[in-house]
Amino acid sequence: MSYFETLTLALRNISGSKMRSFLTMLGIIIGVTAVIVIVGLGNGMENYMRESFASLGSNSLNVIINGRGSARSVSIDDMYEVVAKHSDVLEQISPVASVSGGIKTGNEAHRSTSVTGVSEDYLDMKDFHIAAGRGISYMDIEDRKHVCVIGDFVNDQYYEGHGLGDTVRIRGAKFTIVGILESETEDTYVGNTDDVVFMPYSTASRVNGYGTIYNYNITMHDESQAALAKQVIEDALFEIFADSDAYNVISMTEILDFMTTMLNVVITVLAIIAAISLLVGGVGIMNIMLVSVTERTREIGIRKALGAKESVIMRQFVMEAAVTSALGGTIGILLGYMLSSVATKIIQIALDPMLAVTPSWDSVLMAFGVSAGIGVLFGYLPARKAARLNPIDALRYE
Template identity: 60%
Template sequence: MSFFETFQLAVKNILGSKMRTFLTMLGIIIGVCAVIVIVGLGNGMQGYIQESFADMGTDSLTVMIMGRGSSRSVSEEQMYEMVADNAETLKQISPTVSMSGSLKIGSDTVSATSISGVSEDYFSIRGYEVSQGRGIQYTDISGRKKVCVVGQYLNMAYYGGNAVGQTLKIGGRTFTIVGVMAAQTEDLEEGGTDDCVFLPYSTAARMSFTGTINSYTITVQNTDQISQAKTLVENELYKVFEDDDAYTVSSMAEMVEEMNSMVNMIIYILAGIAAISLVVGGIGIMNIMLVSVTERTREIGIRKALGAKEGAIMRQFVIEAAATSALGGVLGILLGYGLSAAATTIIANVMPDTPITVSPSLAAVVLAFGVSTGIGIVFGYLPAKKAAVLNPIDALRYE
């Protein structure tokens, strides 16, 4: 009997008991579906993490200077020189000063707005655009001018879209608005990305009373050089402080990589747990194939009496088990894609600000299908072997 004829016979036997076959495949279907959905969810989370951090600049380094008391310190001029001296690796630098002073617009006191002192290069580093007026300029920094750029939320909520030329107060000091940042999000809300004020870092440093700057953002010429750039900055700072605890250098790319590693670890664990149902499904296939061998004992005896070899009998039952598990794998894949699409829709409706697309990878689909088919072959071997070694005389006498 040819392979095609054997396969046809296996399909005929499967279709002969549809409900029993479906219940047998159920473990395989659930296992394959669960693996596909879980891997798809992991891919969606990784995509969301990368998209979220992309706005913060995966080509940038964040440098925090703690220093070693008054004996060892580094000025912004030294940091600028470091970038200029290593222009083949480092690209731009911006000191950043976070402000905690109160913000007043007219008679309103605004508490949720983020206030930062930055350089003229900060907007290009972050990929921000100015929609009205101008950005922070070098003359603003060198002259410690009291000017600022506001986010689109403040522009629309307090100035009716005409903030340029208006004033606001930070820490009791009056600042003139020279520019408005382009909207970063569709929803303008209090405390959001567009609820912000940027002023010259030199002015912000003076208003902080200490006058020191301990935070910098540095970009690299090429994202492939991010590790090299981080090592370079660390080495330069070590020359100044001779103490690793006096500073920290971190990169967004490394943070994304670490978060992706954590997500992958969780996904692998969940996928492994889900895959247990594949083993349960394989045990179900073995059980039903043993029952099938018992039910078809006389059939096996007749075929062997007519000259069928052990290999042909064994092949028939192995193919039947593999076909059952493969069909379960196909149904599991279809169900997995359906649930992935449904999960994407549900997430979009429940968490509109967290757009996660559950997208199963082709590798996961192929692996799940291959494993499901392999399980059918492995767990179908024992029943097939039992059928193949039956004594034809005993089989013909079986009632």
């Protein structure tokens, strides 16, 4: 009796009692659906985080100088020198001076707009592109000019697209708009990536009242060298301060990796909980198969009398359990995908249009394999019971 014939027979027996087969599969269906949706949610969250971080620049490091009393500090030139010295790893540097309070256009205040003082390289480092006018220049920084570049959102919302050459008030001072940036994002909420104003860092450090620069943004050639880049900068700063508390080097990649690890732990725990239902489903299959063996005792007796070997009977029952389980797994996969797309729609409306539930092929293949495996595992005991039935007793069974 070939495997194909055994499979056909199993399918016939399953379709012979549809309701029972469906109820038997239910545990597996629920388990597989849950695993797929949960893993999909995890993937979606990870993608979301990666994209969010990518817009912050996952190839960059933030350096925060806390200083050590007033005795020692690090100058902007020192920082530039560090980057130049390690140009094999590090690429560009820009001092970063944030200016709080937002902007004022005419008589309207827009507190959500982020205002940052940067170097002439910064826009390039962050992949901003000039749509009109020019960027920040070295001379602007040298001369502490009151000029700025505004984001697409600011230009659109507050200047009706004609901001170039106009002025903006920041902390009481008047700035000339010398450049407009291209749009970076589809988002339309206030405070998005396009709701920004950049000015020379030298001007910013005066406007915000600190006088010196505490933050730097440094890019590296290769994202995967984040740890090395961080080490290089830390070593250089330790030489200057001789105190590791005086500075902080934050790598976005490192934070992202950490958060991804945390997220994966949570998702794994959830998936394991969901997988318990697969186990319960397996026990359900075993139960029904045992009932089925009892019900079909006479059939087994007849088949044995007609020459079926134990292995053939065994194979028939294991196949039936495995097919039931795998069928449940397949339904679960379909249901999981459907539920994922429904969940994605709801989440995108209710929470964030960037967040999607994306089931992975890994989890689908695994769910299918595990459910078929559970069928074989839990079908084994009933199948062995069937195979070992004494043909005489089985034939007499009423």
